[in-house]
Amino acid sequence: MENFKLLKQDETISILGYSVNDKGYAPSSLWPNTIQKLKQILDNLNTQNLSLKGRILTVNTLIISRIWYTATLLPPSYKQISELNKLISKSIKYNSNVLPRYSIFQQAHSSYGLQAPVLTDILMARMINTWIKLLTGNFLWAKIEKDIITQQISNKGGISINLALSRNPIKTKYWPDRWKPFVKAWKKAEGSIGKNKEPWPWTAESISLANEQGNSYSVKKTV
Structure with a gap:
């Protein structure tokens, strides 16, 4: 052993x-x-x-x-x-x-x-790719990070993750520092969680980037 x-x-x-x-x-x-x-x-x-x-x-x-x-x-x-x-x-x-x-x-x-x-586009694509996995994934790391994010946003801002991501513009004030760059990338890509009311994870079809469904996203389209 x-x-x-x-x-x-x-x-x-x-x-x-x-x-x-x-x-x-x-x-x-x-x-x-x-x-x-x-x-x-x-x-x-x-x-x-x-x-x-x-x-x-x-x-x-x-x-x-x-x-x-x-x-x-x-x-x-x-x-x-x-x-x-x-x-x-x-x-x-x-x-x-x-x-x-x-x-x-x-x-x-x-x-x-x-x-x-084009380095900025490449990094943007990488962050969006990771972010979508966080929003939609049931991986162990995603579950752990979602719990950390949900708790911190609730404790510091008194709001739910759904409300935090539905605000326009999205604010990063209450987010863990580690995830702030990803939130900014999501905001820049015109990301939206749509009408999701239930707690995350959400389906890729229910989120969108610039009016395109999340399940249609590909790195090639960004870079």
């Missing part, structure tokens, strides 16, 4: 290469450490003799994938997003003699563009 260790308060544990505390939350050092690692990868990329298209492909494969998974644990701040954008842009355009117009630079291949990553 395996021996299980009870974590002490503020003690961290490594899961799939990421450190989390006793509550399963990522430490504040997550993004500074991640950005430093990405800098090292990009510095190495800058030593390679790659075309502009090759650099974009490499960045999408090696860098964006890391940002995508790390953002699930802790969305980066605006300052960190700006730093990441500068790193990515600098690496893609490194020593390039011919730079395309911005529109072509980020247009999809199907539109004869280079499909350079």
Whole structure:
């Protein structure tokens, strides 16, 4: 039989290469450490003799994938997003003699563009994807987080989760800090829980984003 260790308060544990505390939350050092690692990868990329298209492909494969998974644990701040954008842009355009117009630079291949990553759209898609799973899922993590959110909103604001998400505009004042970026992303995407009166989780068909049913949402539509 395996021996299980009870974590002490503020003690961290490594899961799939990421450190989390006793509550399963990522430490504040997550993004500074991640950005430093990405800098090292990009510095190495800058030593390679790659075309502009090759650099974009490499960045999408090696860098964006890391940002995508790390953002699930802790969305980066605006300052960190700006730093990441500068790193990515600098690496893609490194020593390039011919730079395309911005529109072509980020247009999809199907539109004869280079499909350079749009980091804000990618992070938005990641947060919305996670948020929909929270609203509609019966996963263990979703149940635990829903209980925490419901209790905090009730204790601090004296309102139900249904009312909190039905307000226009949606306010983040009473939400756990961890979930505030996700609420803001939901608000920006014009998300709505519709006429749901029962406690969450709700069905994907009963929620919507910009008048489109939640079960029709896909990451590709956002990025």
